[in-house]
Amino acid sequence: MDQPGVEVRPIIGLAGDHEVNEVFLDDVTAPLDNLVGEEGQGWTIAKFLLENERGGACHAPKLLSDLAKLRKAAENQPDGRGGSMADDVLYMTRLAHVELEAQALEMTELRVLAEMAKGLPPGPQTSLSKMVASTLRQQVDGLAVQLYGHTGLALETQRPLYGNESPAPLYDKEAQLAAPRYLNSRAWTIFGGTNEIQRTIIAKTVLGL
Ligand SMILES: Cc1cc2nc3c(=O)[nH]c(=O)nc-3n(C[C@H](O)[C@H](O)[C@H](O)COP(=O)(O)OP(=O)(O)OC[C@H]3O[C@@H](n4cnc5c(N)ncnc54)[C@H](O)[C@@H]3O)c2cc1C
Incomplete structure (x- = not known):
């Protein structure tokens, strides 16, 4: 990264924060010692890396814990009709639906983990x-914006959002985080390969179509 020809240009994301960069390589050379695998194997190695990037983490525990927090928070959020959001049948049905999907995802992730425990690679099913x-991450963050109503719509652009130096929330910390999280999670269906690309991989390598 330090050698001449490597240029890093920041990209400011939708939520107003700097999380990603564009990296330009202009006549950059790498010493032979740094060659990974054999020359010409680049795409095979990249695919192995992506398989692990996609399957290298279990997402269901965080999704389920965020959903449990929303379920609890719903008890204290007014529904605008004198009750709480926990009494809002439409909202709670939507939350329960996403929760069931997250539980099903957990089973799939446990199956992949069991394969990896046998020493097998995570495989294309990680797509x-x-x-x-x-998709669930975006739905959970959508549920948060819906739960917090207008207090969740205010976009806090000051950073950092967490820790001692974070701005004081106008109403509630979770409400303050709702909009930046919602905007940030638009990237989930893009990074690591878009959903369309995952569907192609599933069709070709998992279903053999
Ligand atoms: C927040 C964020 C972080 C990222 N981090 C990294 C990182 O750390 N390292 C890294 O290397 N990259 C990173 N990326 C880049 C990311 O991997 C790419 O943006 C992503 O793979 C999509 O590629 P693309 O941008 O070239 O889109 P394109 O491939 O140009 O796709 C544009 C659109 O066309 C559709 N499309 C493309 N091909 C097909 C097809 N064959 N069939 C159907 N539809 C198709 C796509 O679904 C998409 O909607 C990051 C991106 C984001 C947003």
Whole structure:
């Protein structure tokens, strides 16, 4: 990264934060010692890396814990009709639906983990968990924005959002985080390969179509 020709240009994300960069390589050379595998194997190695990127983490535990927090928070959020959001049948049905999907994802992730425990690679089925996890992440963050109503719509652009130096929330910390999280999670169905690309991988390598 330090050698001449490597240029890093920041990209400011939708939520106003700097999380990613564009990296330009202009006549950059790498010493032979740094060659990974054999020359010409680049795409095979990249695919192995992506398989592990997609399947290298279990997403269901975080999704389920965020859903449990929303379920609890719903008890204290007014529904605008004198009750709480926990009494809002439409909202709670939507939350329960996403929760069931997250539980199903957990089973798939446990199956992949069991394969990996036997020493097998995570395999192309990680495309399935990455795609489902990405879609659920966006749905959970959508549920948060819906739960917090207008207090969840205010976009906090000051950073950091966590820790001692974070801005004081106007209403509630979770409400303050709702909009930036919602905007940030649009990237889930893009990074590591878009949902369309995952579907192609599933069709070709998992279903053999
Ligand atoms: C927040 C964030 C972090 C990222 N982090 C990294 C990182 O750390 N390292 C890294 O290397 N990259 C990273 N990326 C880049 C990411 O991997 C790519 O943006 C992603 O793979 C999509 O590729 P692309 O941008 O070239 O889109 P394109 O491939 O140009 O796709 C554009 C659109 O066309 C669709 N499309 C493309 N091909 C097909 C097809 N064959 N069939 C159907 N539809 C198709 C796509 O689904 C998409 O909707 C990151 C991206 C984001 C947003």
